[in-house]
Structures are given as structure tokens and as C-alpha cells.
Amino acid sequence: MDLRELYQDVILDHGRHPRNHHALAAPSHMARGHNPLCGDRVTIFLRLDGARIAEASFEGRGCAISTASASLMTELVIGKMVAEANALFRIFRAQATEVDAPSVPVHLIEDAERLAPLTGVKAYPARQMRDARLARLGNGGEGRRRRCRRQDGVRR
Amino acid sequence: MISALEHHSNIVPWQMLRERGVRLVVAPVDTAGGFDLPGLERCLGPRTRLVALTHVANVTGEMLPVEAIVRLAHACGAKVLLDGCQAAPRLPVDVAALDCDFYAFSGHKCYGPTGIGALYGKRALLEAMPPWQGGGDMIITVTFDETLYQAPPHRFEAGTPDISGAVGPAAALDFMTQLDRDAIAAHERSLTGYARARLAGVAGVRLVGPEATAIGVVSFTVESVHPHDLATVLDQHALAIRAGHHCAQLLMDRLGLAATARVSFGVYNDEADVDALIAAVEAAQRIFGG
Numbered sequence: 001m002d003l004r005e006l007y008q009d010v011i012l013d014h015g016r017h018p019r020n021h022h023a024l025a026a027p028s029h030m031a032r033g034h035n036p037l038c039g040d041r042v043t044i045f046l047r048l049d050g051a052r053i054a055e056a057s058f059e060g061r062g063c064a065i066s067t068a069s070a071s072l073m074t075e076l077v078i079g080k081m082v083a084e085a086n087a088l089f090r091i092f093r094a095q096a097t098e099v100d101a102p103s104v105p106v107h108l109i110e111d112a113e114r115l116a117p118l119t120g121v122k123a124y125p126a127r128q129m130r131d132a133r134l135a136r137l138g139n140g141g142e143g144r145r146r147r148c149r150r151q152d153g154v155r156r
Numbered sequence: 157m158i159s160a161l162e163h164h165s166n167i168v169p170w171q172m173l174r175e176r177g178v179r180l181v182v183a184p185v186d187t188a189g190g191f192d193l194p195g196l197e198r199c200l201g202p203r204t205r206l207v208a209l210t211h212v213a214n215v216t217g218e219m220l221p222v223e224a225i226v227r228l229a230h231a232c233g234a235k236v237l238l239d240g241c242q243a244a245p246r247l248p249v250d251v252a253a254l255d256c257d258f259y260a261f262s263g264h265k266c267y268g269p270t271g272i273g274a275l276y277g278k279r280a281l282l283e284a285m286p287p288w289q290g291g292g293d294m295i296i297t298v299t300f301d302e303t304l305y306q307a308p309p310h311r312f313e314a315g316t317p318d319i320s321g322a323v324g325p326a327a328a329l330d331f332m333t334q335l336d337r338d339a340i341a342a343h344e345r346s347l348t349g350y351a352r353a354r355l356a357g358v359a360g361v362r363l364v365g366p367e368a369t370a371i372g373v374v375s376f377t378v379e380s381v382h383p384h385d386l387a388t389v390l391d392q393h394a395l396a397i398r399a400g401h402h403c404a405q406l407l408m409d410r411l412g413l414a415a416t417a418r419v420s421f422g423v424y425n426d427e428a429d430v431d432a433l434i435a436a437v438e439a440a441q442r443i444f445g446g
Contacts (some may be wrong), residue, residue, distance in 0.1 A: 003392050007385075015444070037386050039401045054430035062414075064444060099440035105327055124388065154194070 006120040007064065010072075015064030016036035020057040027055075041065050042075075053077050053085060065127060069118050076111050088112070095119045097128065157204055157234070159183040160410050161191060161213040161220075164403040166239045170208065182406065189411050191220045191364035192278050192324060197228055198232050204234040211243035211259075214419065215404045216365025217373040219243070235281070241265050241273075245422075246344045246372045248337035255260075263321075267422070268328030272321045279414075282308035291315040340423055344372045347421045351430045358437055360445075364416050375402070375416040378437060381444045383417040389443060390417075393436035395429075 024030075024045035033042045040062030047055040056074040061067055077085040087105070091112050094102035096119045104112045121127045158166055160182055169181050181204070184195040196205050200207075207229040209244045212219050222238060226399070229236045234257030237258035240249060244261035251259045258281075262273035268417060277285075287294055287305055294305040305311040332340065349372045355361045360379035378386055383399035401408045408414065 001444070003389060006388065012444065015385075037400060041414070045344040056310070061382075065385070127384065127388065 006124065008117040010114075010117045010121070011064055011068040011120075014068035014071040018058075018061075018067050018148035019073065021080075022060070023054055023059050024057050034064075035062070038066075042066070042070055044070070046077075048082065051082050053080050053082065057116070063127075065121060066116065072115060076114060084108070096121060097105065098133050098150075100128065157181040157183055157196075157199055158195065159187045159208045159209050161189075161210055161216070161218070162208075163210065163214050163239065163241070164405070165241075166210060167406065175257060182200055183209075185407065185410055188366055189218075189364055189407060191218055193224060196225065199236065200228060200232045202232060204229070204232050204289055206235050206237060208237040208239070210239040210241075211249075212240075212246065212371060213365065213404075213407075214242050214373065215375050215402045215407055215416065217242070217370040217375075218365055219247070219369040219371055222254055222256065230255070230352045240394070242372060245340075245359060246328065247341050253287075257281055263325035263328065264329050266325065268325035269321060272318060272325055274325070277308070279308065282312070285312075287314065289309045289314040293317075293327055294326065304358060335423060341371070343423065344421055347425055347427065348374060348426055348432065351419060351421075351433070354430055354434050355437070358434060358441075360441060361437065364411065364413070373418055373420040375418045377413065377416055378441065381413040381440050385444060386417050386437070386440050389440040390433070390436045393432065393439065394417075395433055395436055 023043070024047055026047065027045040028048045029046040030042045034040070034045070040060070042058055042060040042062065045055070045057045045059075052148060056077050057073055058070040077090065080088070084107075088108055088111055091102050091104050091108060091114050094100075095112065095115065158170060159377065167387075170178070174180055183197050183199045184192050186192045186195075196207075209220060209222070209225060211222055226236050232258075235257040237260065238254070238256045240259050240261040242265065243249060245266045249259065257278050259276040260339065264270040270362075284368060285308075288313075290303075293316070294306050294311045294314045296306055298304075348370050352363055352367060352370065354362060355374065357377055358378075362377045362379070364375040364377065377383065387397050387399035398420070400415050402416070402418055408416075
């Protein structure tokens with residue numbers, strides 16, 4: 001596989017200049033991820049407005065692919081309903097790891113195409129991190145989702 | 157006592173002993189990631205029982221002043237175990253001259269198979285140690301009342317040994333001996349020096365660890381290119397390197413690094429491989445820079 005298929009312009013661009021690369025002041029949800037194999041540590045922030053994702057951002061950096069992946073994800077999920085974002089996640093996971101192309105509902109086709117450059121990792125098993133491995137990290141709060149308290153202590 | 161340079165394999169087993177009341181002390185490294193002999197000396201005390209250190213650091217390639225370490229530790233009444241995984245394939249090792257109490261190394265770093273290694277121990281110490289595992293072959297006689305153990309090393313080899321696994325390292329060590337251990341060390345030192353000098357000449361490259369006694373491995377970072385991206389680009393140039401924390405998270409934390417790229421040399425490498433490395437690093441910079 002040609003390197004330019006893995007490192008397409010959109011990945012290089014988001015790798016160098018990640019979007020939404022900051023913490024949220026008042027997130028309703030956050031999650032930390034740590035890949036023990038490469039040392040990447042990423043924190044994802046969400047602010048939900050009802051069932052809609054009002055804001056999404058991330059902190060931390062990894063390789064170009066990992067950074068671009070977090071950056072593109074935040075861009076795509078902002079404004080979506082949580083159910084839609086979950087559907088998009090499942091589609092992308094299948095795109096990036098499975099042999100057969102997943103079926104994509106019409107309203108998510110454009111988003112799935114925007115994520116297509118990241119599916120070059122399919123040819124590089126060492127550059128992927130499977131769910132199973134992440135799930136095994138479930139100690140000390142790493143790799144686990146958690147709800148945040150607002151400063152006034154009210155659960156959202 | 158361990159140091160901040162150690163591979164996880166020389167950290168985790170000692171942490172497991174803490175459950176039995178063992179206190180684990182970590183001797184510091186300097187800000188450049190170099191071994192700090194005065195720092196180790198400050199950590200030594202009358203309660204220090206064992207100093208377990210790497211002979212050559214696996215991230216930086218630094219050869220530690222093991223003769224001085226052994227003298228200092230013995231003066232406190234402590235025993236010394238050296239982790240020779242990086243040193244054994246590169247340096248002639250004379251455990252009697254080093255006067256270390258234990259010395260360990262792995263087969264796969266010595267051109268041999270994985271999953272097997274060797275542990276040397278001074279005879280008197282081994283004779284004073286109980287078996288860690290029971291079974292066949294490690295006994296002289298067995299009755300229902302008691303068992304008499306074999307003398308070392310047999311008492312530590314319970315059960316049918318991994319015979320085929322041991323034949324491989326033996327052949328590999330013969331191979332290294334035929335090549336001449338001094339010649340291997342000279343070759344590795346020369347390539348390490350050449351690689352450090354060439355990498356230092358590339359703008360944006362930062363070498364990790366001190367130069368003086370470096371042998372066999374060179375760790376570095378490249379500005380604006382993550383080590384894993386670099387490793388993928390180098391792979392496309394037919395150069396196999398390691399990227400990541402190298403099983404040395406203590407050191408990476410001290411240096412404030414999440415990952416480095418590391419090249420390691422073998423007897424089959426030459427300066428042309430280093431030249432190819434430099435060209436590939438520059439190619440990666442062209443992809444990711446800017």
C-alpha cells in the first residue's frame with residue numbers, strides 16, 4: 001500500500017492542525033483513553049443538550065492518524081443526536097476494521113465518506129486499536145466513560 | 157533498588173514482592189536520561205538488600221558503570237543483579253570480573269529464540285537459595301516424609317526442561333563467540349557513534365540519552381513527526397525500528413516523552429543502513445513537516 005493512501009491530505013491537515021483541540025469548560029461527559037502500546041493519551045469532552053451533542057472536543061496528542069481521527073470525530077458529531085453519532089461510530093468501526101463494506105443509511109453517507117481516509121489503517125494492523133484491548137484497560141478510570149458533575153454538583 | 161532506566165521486566169517482578177514487605181527504591185536519572193551514580197550512592201543504605209540494574213539501558217543504549225555500582229553496593233552489604241538483555245549481545249561479559257551476584261539475559265536478543273534466557277548466580281548464593289518450583293529432576297531422593305534437593309543449578313530446573321528451546325540459544329552463543337565478542341562490541345560502538353552523529357546533523361532530530369558510553373541502540377524524536385508515524389514511513393523504506401515507550405515507562409515519564417523512535421543494531425548492520433535511515437527520516441519530515 002502506498003504511504004499516501006495512509007497519509008492522505010485530510011489526515012496530514014487534521015494531524016497538524018487538529019480541530020476542537022481543547023478542553024470544554026463545562027462538559028456533561030468525558031472519557032479518557034490510553035493506548036499502552038504506543039503511549040497515546042486522549043481525553044474526549046462532550047456537552048449534551050438533551051439528546052443532541054452541543055459541543056465536542058479533545059485534548060492530548062498521538063500520532064497523525066490518532067490526532068486526525070479525534071479531530072474529524074469531533075467535527076462530525078457536533079450537532080448530531082446521540083443515536084446518530086452512535087450509528088456513525090458503528091459504521092466507521094466496520095469501515096476501518098472489517099473486510100465487507102457496511103451498509104450506510106442515506107443521511108450518514110456524506111459523513112462516512114469524510115471518514116473514509118482513516119480507513120487506510122485497515123492495511124496496518126499494528127496501527128489499529130481494537131475495542132477488546134481498550135475494554136481490558138478498565139481500571140483506574142482509564143478507557144472508561146464517565147459522567148461529569150457541574151461545579152455546583154448537579155448531575156447532568 | 158532499581159533505577160529509572162529499567163525495562164518493565166526489571167520493575168514489575170520487584171513490585172510484586174512489595175506484598176511481602178519489600179520496599180522498592182528507584183535510583184534517579186539525570187535530566188538527560190543518563191544514569192546518576194551519585195544519585196544511586198545516596199539511595200544506598202544498610203537496609204539495601206539487592207540492587208537490580210540494567211547493564212546497558214534498553215532505551216538509550218547507555219552502558220552503566222557496573223564495576224563501580226557493584227563495589228558501592230557490596231560495601232553496603234547489598235547483592236547486585238544485572239539485567240544483561242541489551243549487554244550480552246553486544247559486549248564481552250565476564251561475570252567473575254564484574255563480581256556481580258546475578259546476571260540475566262534473554263535468548264532472543266542474542267540472535268536466539270524467544271521465551272528462553274539464562275540466569276547466572278554465584279554458586280554460594282545459589283546453594284543458599286531454596287527451589288522456587290518443585291517437580292521431577294530437581295531432587296536427589298523423595299520419600300513421603302522429605303525430599304532432598306539437587307545441588308544448583310539442577311534444583312532450579314524442575315520438570316523436563318525445554319531442551320529444544322535451549323539448543324537454539326546455545327547455537328546462537330556459539331555463533332557470537334565465533335564472530336569474536338570484542339569485534340562485535342567494536343562494530344556496535346562504531347555504528348552507534350556514526351548513527352548519533354548523522355542523526356544529530358538532521359534539523360529537528362533530538363537524541364535521547366547521553367552519548368559517552370552508548371552502544372547498540374539510539375533513541376530519538378523528530379519534531380512534527382510522531383514516532384509511530386515515523387516507524388510506518390521507515391517500514392516503507394524497508395527499515396524496521398521500534399516506536400513507543402520500549403517497556404520503560406519510568407524513564408519516559410522522567411523525560412516527559414510519550415514515545416521515541418529507536419534503532420537497534422545487530423552484527424548484520426553497516427553504515428549504509430544508517431545512511432538509508434537518514435534518507436528515510438528526511439522523507440518522513442517532507443511528509444509531515446510544515
